[in-house]
Amino acid sequence: MLISKPTVRDILLELEKPGRDPRPVFKAATFKEGVESLAHLEVGMQLEGVVTNVANFGAFVDIGVHQDGLVHISQLADRFVKDPREVVKAGDIVKVRVVEVDIKRNRIALTMKREVTPGEVAPARPSGPRANGPMPPRKPQPASAPPTAMAAAFGKLR
Secondary structure, three states: OOOOHHHHHHHHHHHHOOOOOOOOOOOOOOOOOOOOOHHHOOOOOEEEEEEEEEEOOEEEEEOOOOOOEEEEHHHOOOOOOOOHHHOOOOOOEEEEEEEEEEOOOOEEEEEOOOOOOOOOOOOOOOOOOOOOOOOOOOOOOOOOOOOOHHHHHHHHHO
16 A cells, blocks of 8 residues: 555644544653663662563563563462463553562562561451352261271281
């Protein structure tokens, strides 16, 4: 398909007018100043990044150091996550904290969990009835059950 110069000029003139651009507002992640390589990362550092890929075991996040970090599925939220796609998708801008940096293997471990301060108590797991419902009652054992072959063999050892 060939587009003429007048058509391109008309499109550009319309896009220059305020409020006429149909594209959604583009928000880019703000990478931290001075953090440009793995050597600049420190455990506990809070960064902003962009989710580049989501896998069954977690999400990869670009934090601006030319090596994506991994947020393991267990570190995606303060609650149980069955599927990482419930929490993030590629292109999302997220806040992460550095958990571990392995320069030898070029690996960065990240977390999206809320940081628990020393005086604060970690969020408790939900208590009360089980998610699958209450446990079924145990079957009553007969008082004088006939001995099994295994029980008889152990009885002879005494």
